[in-house]
Amino acid sequence: ELKVEQNPLFLSMQEGKNYTIYCNYSTTSDRLYWYRQDPGKSLESLFVLLSNGAVKQEGRLMASLDTKARLSTLHITAAVHDLSATYFCAVDILHRVKSGAGSYQLTFGKGTKLSVIP
Amino acid sequence: DVKVTQSSRYLVKRTGEKVFLECVQDMDHENMFWYRQDPGLGLRLIYFSYDVKMKEKGDIPEGYSVSREKKERFSLILESASTNQTSMYLCASSDRDFFGYTFGSGTRLTVV
Numbered sequence: 080e081l082k083v084e085q086n087p088l089f090l091s092m093q094e095g096k097n098y099t100i101y102c103n104y105s106t107t108s109d110r111l112y113w114y115r116q117d118p119g120k121s122l123e124s125l126f127v128l129l130s131n132g133a134v135k136q137e138g139r140l141m142a143s144l145d146t147k148a149r150l151s152t153l154h155i156t157a158a159v160h161d162l163s164a165t166y167f168c169a170v171d172i173l174h175r176v177k178s179g180a181g182s183y184q185l186t187f188g189k190g191t192k193l194s195v196i197p
Numbered sequence: 198d199v200k201v202t203q204s205s206r207y208l209v210k211r212t213g214e215k216v217f218l219e220c221v222q223d224m225d226h227e228n229m230f231w232y233r234q235d236p237g238l239g240l241r242l243i244y245f246s247y248d249v250k251m252k253e254k255g256d257i258p259e260g261y262s263v264s265r266e267k268k269e270r271f272s273l274i275l276e277s278a279s280t281n282q283t284s285m286y287l288c289a290s291s292d293r294d295f296f297g298y299t300f301g302s303g304t305r306l307t308v309v
Contacts, residue, residue, distance in 0.1 A: 112298070121287060122240075122300040167239065174253075182228070182247050183291075184255065185298060189239040 081106050083170050085188035092158050092195055100191045102151040102168035110171035111151045112185070113142050115164045122167065126153075158195045165190045200224075201301040203288050209307045216275040218304050220288030227293045229271035231255075231263065234285040234303075243286075246271055278308045 082105040092098050102111070110129055114122040126135045128144035128151060135142050139162065141154045151168055169187045204219040222229065230245040232255075242255030244263040252263050260282060264272045271290075275282055288301040 121302045124297065124299075127297060169240075182245070182253065184242060184245065185230070185289075186242070186256075187232075187240040189237065 081108075081170065081172055081186045083168060083186050083188040085166075085168055085191050088189060088191060090191055090193045092155075092193070094159055094195055094197055095157050097157065098155050100153040100155075100166055100168075100193075102153070102188055104149050104151075104170045104186075106172065107146070107149075108170045108172050109146055110183070111144050112169045112171070113151070113153055114167045114169065116167065116190070117164050125166075155193075158193075160195045160197065163193055163195045165192045167191075201288055201290050201299050203286075203301040203304050205304050206302065207305050207307075209309060210275075210278050212279060212308055214275075214278050214308075216278045216306065216308075218273040218275075218286055218288075218306070220271045220273070220290075220301055221269050222271075222288075222290040222299070223269065224290060224292070224299065225268070226290035226299075227268070228291045229265065230289040230291075230298070231261075231271065231273045232287045232289065233257070234287055240287065243273065278306075280308050282306065283308045 084103045113125040126142040131146040133144045139156045144151045167190045169185045171183045201222045210216050228247050231243040232240040234240045241257050243261050246252045246265040262274045286304045289298045291298045
């Protein structure tokens with residue numbers, strides 16, 4: 080059974096500081112997603128990481144993937160209040176369905192609730 | 198803009214009622230998914246469908262069923278709602294290659 084573990088689950092950080100959220104997973108995968116969720120809202124896709132060594136950056140967020148270590152990181156640089164949200168990593172695993180075809184299933188971590196305080 | 202639309206944002210139902218949650222996507226995606234989200238547990242997969250009339254159980258299918266009669270629509274059915282099914286339900290779709298998932302805005306279901 081695939082396990083996806085995020086840490087920390089709660090993160091309170093001051094504006095301007097840097098921090099990293101970690102996502103470990105227990106089985107081989109070459110697809111990893113990061114999502115953002117604001118309270119009461121749906122999931123917003125941040126990054127899709129598809130290969131070992133992949134690094135993507137958008138604004139103050141940078142995500143990386145090490146498939147050998149089964150680890151992804153989401154690094155926050157110079158945090159601002161607008162980044163306060165819950166961040167989820169999710170791992171895509173190929174399964175075989177009844178017909179014999181391949182089908183991916185997305186398994187989520189429990190999420191990291193980030194609060195950026197002035 | 199591509200969309201996954203869930204018909205209800207909030208629902209309140211009584212214990213024992215049959216409940217239908219509807220999801221429609223306009224991207225011609227083959228694959229559709231139902232997740233439930235609970236505090237501290239993240240998102241868990243209930244059922245998914247990779248083609249019309251095809252369905253597969255996810256991690257927590259008990260107490261739920263699904264229907265996919267048309268490619269664009271995927272329904273989640275609670276045959277007899279119970280209070281432990283109070284949750285946020287999220288629908289998602291992805292293309293044939295499962296590259297990228299688009300989520301709906303969610304249905305917050307309360308069973309009283």
